Amino acid sequence: DSGVTQTPKHLITATGQRVTLRCSPRSGDLSVYWYQQSLDQGLQFLIQYYNGEERAKGNILERFSAQQFPDLHSELNLSSLELGDSALYFCASSRQIGGPNTGELFFGEGSRLTVL
Protein backbone atom coordinates (compact mmCIF):
# COMPACT_ATOMS: atom_id res chain seq x y z
CA ASP A 1 0.00 0.00 0.00
CA SER A 2 1.57 3.26 -1.18
CA GLY A 3 -0.56 5.47 1.06
CA VAL A 4 -2.05 7.27 -1.94
CA THR A 5 -5.81 6.80 -2.26
CA GLN A 6 -7.73 7.21 -5.47
CA THR A 7 -11.46 7.08 -6.02
CA PRO A 8 -13.34 5.76 -7.82
CA LYS A 9 -11.44 2.63 -8.85
CA HIS A 10 -13.67 2.08 -11.85
CA LEU A 11 -15.92 4.44 -13.73
CA ILE A 12 -18.04 3.84 -16.81
CA THR A 13 -19.67 6.77 -18.50
CA ALA A 14 -20.87 8.00 -21.87
CA THR A 15 -19.33 10.35 -24.39
CA GLY A 16 -20.00 13.99 -23.66
CA GLN A 17 -20.21 13.46 -19.94
CA ARG A 18 -18.04 14.90 -17.18
CA VAL A 19 -16.33 13.00 -14.37
CA THR A 20 -14.22 13.88 -11.36
CA LEU A 21 -11.40 11.70 -10.10
CA ARG A 22 -10.16 12.19 -6.60
CA CYS A 23 -6.79 11.65 -5.00
CA SER A 24 -5.60 11.79 -1.41
CA PRO A 25 -1.80 11.94 -1.19
CA ARG A 26 0.33 10.26 1.43
CA SER A 27 0.33 11.97 4.76
CA GLY A 28 2.89 14.78 4.68
CA ASP A 29 3.32 14.82 0.89
CA LEU A 30 2.79 18.25 -0.61
CA SER A 31 3.08 17.36 -4.28
CA VAL A 32 0.43 15.61 -6.32
CA TYR A 33 0.90 14.41 -9.89
CA TRP A 34 -1.64 13.13 -12.37
CA TYR A 35 -0.74 10.63 -15.09
CA GLN A 36 -2.76 9.04 -17.84
CA GLN A 37 -1.98 5.49 -18.94
CA SER A 38 -3.66 4.22 -22.07
CA LEU A 39 -2.96 1.12 -24.12
CA ASP A 40 -1.11 2.86 -26.90
CA GLN A 41 0.64 5.68 -25.04
CA GLY A 42 2.13 4.40 -21.81
CA LEU A 43 2.37 6.74 -18.82
CA GLN A 44 1.73 10.33 -19.85
CA PHE A 45 2.29 13.19 -17.43
CA LEU A 46 -0.71 15.49 -17.15
CA ILE A 47 -0.17 17.98 -14.37
CA GLN A 48 1.48 18.54 -11.00
CA TYR A 49 0.51 20.58 -7.96
CA TYR A 50 2.61 21.55 -5.01
CA ASN A 51 0.95 22.80 -1.85
CA GLY A 52 -2.08 24.02 -3.76
CA GLU A 53 -0.29 25.63 -6.67
CA GLU A 54 0.20 24.31 -10.19
CA ARG A 55 3.90 23.55 -10.72
CA ALA A 56 4.19 21.69 -13.99
CA LYS A 57 1.95 20.92 -16.91
CA GLY A 58 2.18 18.16 -19.47
CA ASN A 59 0.02 17.36 -22.45
CA ILE A 60 -3.20 17.94 -20.60
CA LEU A 61 -6.20 18.63 -22.79
CA GLU A 62 -8.18 21.82 -22.34
CA ARG A 63 -11.19 19.63 -21.52
CA PHE A 64 -9.29 18.43 -18.46
CA SER A 65 -8.59 20.45 -15.37
CA ALA A 66 -7.27 19.78 -11.91
CA GLN A 67 -6.85 21.43 -8.57
CA GLN A 68 -5.31 20.78 -5.20
CA PHE A 69 -7.26 21.80 -2.14
CA PRO A 70 -6.01 23.22 1.18
CA ASP A 71 -6.16 19.75 2.75
CA LEU A 72 -3.83 18.67 -0.11
CA HIS A 73 -6.22 16.27 -1.79
CA SER A 74 -6.56 16.75 -5.51
CA GLU A 75 -9.26 16.33 -8.12
CA LEU A 76 -8.93 15.77 -11.84
CA ASN A 77 -11.94 16.88 -13.82
CA LEU A 78 -12.52 15.43 -17.26
CA SER A 79 -15.28 16.97 -19.36
CA SER A 80 -16.85 16.46 -22.77
CA LEU A 81 -15.54 12.94 -22.62
CA GLU A 82 -14.52 11.14 -25.78
CA LEU A 83 -13.92 7.46 -26.46
CA GLY A 84 -10.19 8.13 -26.54
CA ASP A 85 -10.23 9.34 -22.94
CA SER A 86 -10.71 5.77 -21.79
CA ALA A 87 -7.61 5.01 -19.76
CA LEU A 88 -6.15 4.45 -16.34
CA TYR A 89 -5.62 7.69 -14.49
CA PHE A 90 -2.97 7.59 -11.81
CA CYS A 91 -2.30 10.01 -9.04
CA ALA A 92 1.10 10.10 -7.37
CA SER A 93 2.51 12.11 -4.50
CA SER A 94 5.93 13.05 -3.23
CA ARG A 95 7.50 15.07 -0.46
CA GLN A 96 9.53 17.28 -2.79
CA ILE A 97 12.05 18.05 -0.12
CA GLY A 98 15.22 19.63 -1.45
CA GLY A 99 14.08 20.57 -4.92
CA PRO A 100 12.36 19.07 -7.93
CA ASN A 101 14.89 16.37 -8.74
CA THR A 102 14.66 14.42 -5.55
CA GLY A 103 12.38 11.84 -4.16
CA GLU A 104 10.35 9.01 -5.52
CA LEU A 105 6.75 9.23 -6.56
CA PHE A 106 4.23 7.12 -4.68
CA PHE A 107 1.42 6.01 -6.94
CA GLY A 108 -2.15 5.17 -6.15
CA GLU A 109 -3.91 2.16 -7.61
CA GLY A 110 -5.46 4.25 -10.36
CA SER A 111 -8.95 5.04 -11.59
CA ARG A 112 -10.00 3.11 -14.65
CA LEU A 113 -12.23 5.24 -16.84
CA THR A 114 -14.25 3.66 -19.62
CA VAL A 115 -16.08 5.96 -21.99
CA LEU A 116 -18.79 4.27 -24.05
Place this chain on the structure above:
Amino acid sequence: GESVGLHLPTLSVQEGDNSIINCAYSNSASDYFIWYKQESGKGPQFIIDIRSNMDKRQGQRVTVLLNKTVKHLSLQIAATQPGDSAVYFCAEPLSGTYKYIFGTGTRLKVLA
Protein backbone atom coordinates in the same frame (compact mmCIF):
# COMPACT_ATOMS: atom_id res chain seq x y z
CA GLY B 1 -5.93 -6.15 -16.22
CA GLU B 2 -3.89 -4.58 -18.96
CA SER B 3 -1.79 -1.65 -17.94
CA VAL B 4 0.61 -0.66 -20.67
CA GLY B 5 1.08 -0.25 -24.38
CA LEU B 6 0.52 -2.91 -26.99
CA HIS B 7 4.03 -2.74 -28.40
CA LEU B 8 6.07 -3.09 -25.25
CA PRO B 9 9.43 -4.76 -25.59
CA THR B 10 9.32 -8.02 -23.68
CA LEU B 11 12.09 -9.82 -21.87
CA SER B 12 11.54 -13.47 -21.03
CA VAL B 13 13.81 -14.90 -18.36
CA GLN B 14 14.06 -18.30 -16.74
CA GLU B 15 13.31 -18.31 -13.03
CA GLY B 16 16.54 -18.05 -11.11
CA ASP B 17 18.45 -16.32 -13.89
CA ASN B 18 19.49 -12.70 -13.82
CA SER B 19 17.52 -10.08 -15.73
CA ILE B 20 18.83 -6.93 -17.35
CA ILE B 21 16.38 -4.25 -18.42
CA ASN B 22 17.67 -1.29 -20.37
CA CYS B 23 16.61 2.29 -20.77
CA ALA B 24 18.00 5.08 -22.92
CA TYR B 25 17.52 8.72 -22.05
CA SER B 26 17.99 11.74 -24.24
CA ASN B 27 18.71 14.65 -21.90
CA SER B 28 22.39 14.75 -21.01
CA ALA B 29 21.57 17.23 -18.24
CA SER B 30 19.38 14.70 -16.41
CA ASP B 31 20.75 14.17 -12.93
CA TYR B 32 18.31 11.80 -11.30
CA PHE B 33 16.70 8.57 -12.43
CA ILE B 34 14.20 6.16 -10.95
CA TRP B 35 13.13 2.64 -11.81
CA TYR B 36 9.51 1.66 -11.28
CA LYS B 37 7.78 -1.71 -11.37
CA GLN B 38 4.15 -1.99 -12.41
CA GLU B 39 2.33 -5.23 -11.78
CA SER B 40 -0.84 -5.98 -13.67
CA GLY B 41 -3.75 -3.89 -12.42
CA LYS B 42 -1.63 -1.86 -10.01
CA GLY B 43 0.10 1.48 -9.89
CA PRO B 44 3.84 1.84 -10.52
CA GLN B 45 5.98 1.08 -7.50
CA PHE B 46 9.40 2.52 -6.73
CA ILE B 47 12.31 0.08 -6.98
CA ILE B 48 15.51 2.09 -6.86
CA ASP B 49 16.92 5.46 -7.81
CA ILE B 50 20.31 6.83 -8.77
CA ARG B 51 21.85 10.27 -9.08
CA SER B 52 24.12 11.29 -11.90
CA ASN B 53 27.16 11.52 -9.63
CA MET B 54 27.00 7.74 -9.25
CA ASP B 55 27.63 4.93 -11.74
CA LYS B 56 26.07 2.15 -9.75
CA ARG B 57 23.66 1.65 -6.91
CA GLN B 58 22.60 -1.58 -5.30
CA GLY B 59 19.45 -2.54 -3.52
CA GLN B 60 18.01 -5.82 -2.47
CA ARG B 61 18.48 -8.14 -5.50
CA VAL B 62 18.49 -5.09 -7.79
CA THR B 63 21.31 -2.99 -9.17
CA VAL B 64 21.04 0.11 -11.31
CA LEU B 65 23.88 1.08 -13.60
CA LEU B 66 24.21 4.51 -15.14
CA ASN B 67 26.39 5.20 -18.17
CA LYS B 68 26.33 8.92 -18.74
CA THR B 69 28.62 8.71 -21.76
CA VAL B 70 26.03 6.88 -23.82
CA LYS B 71 23.02 8.07 -21.81
CA HIS B 72 22.04 4.59 -20.81
CA LEU B 73 20.49 3.18 -17.69
CA SER B 74 20.03 -0.45 -16.79
CA LEU B 75 18.27 -2.39 -14.08
CA GLN B 76 19.69 -5.73 -13.10
CA ILE B 77 17.56 -8.19 -11.13
CA ALA B 78 19.41 -11.07 -9.56
CA ALA B 79 17.86 -14.53 -9.25
CA THR B 80 14.65 -13.49 -10.98
CA GLN B 81 11.50 -14.78 -9.33
CA PRO B 82 7.92 -15.19 -10.59
CA GLY B 83 6.93 -12.19 -8.49
CA ASP B 84 9.25 -10.05 -10.60
CA SER B 85 6.94 -10.43 -13.58
CA ALA B 86 5.77 -6.92 -14.33
CA VAL B 87 6.40 -3.93 -16.56
CA TYR B 88 9.47 -1.91 -15.63
CA PHE B 89 9.80 1.79 -16.34
CA CYS B 90 12.70 4.16 -16.02
CA ALA B 91 11.76 7.73 -15.17
CA GLU B 92 13.56 11.03 -14.97
CA PRO B 93 12.47 14.48 -13.91
CA LEU B 94 13.10 17.03 -16.61
CA SER B 95 16.04 19.10 -15.41
CA GLY B 96 14.94 22.07 -13.36
CA THR B 97 11.31 21.00 -13.37
CA TYR B 98 9.00 18.82 -11.36
CA LYS B 99 7.88 16.98 -14.47
CA TYR B 100 8.70 13.28 -14.32
CA ILE B 101 8.93 11.59 -17.69
CA PHE B 102 8.51 7.84 -17.97
CA GLY B 103 10.12 5.62 -20.56
CA THR B 104 8.10 3.25 -22.72
CA GLY B 105 8.50 0.34 -20.36
CA THR B 106 9.73 -3.25 -20.68
CA ARG B 107 7.60 -6.24 -19.85
CA LEU B 108 9.48 -8.89 -17.87
CA LYS B 109 8.12 -12.43 -18.07
CA VAL B 110 9.54 -14.99 -15.72
CA LEU B 111 9.38 -18.54 -17.01
CA ALA B 112 9.02 -21.35 -14.52
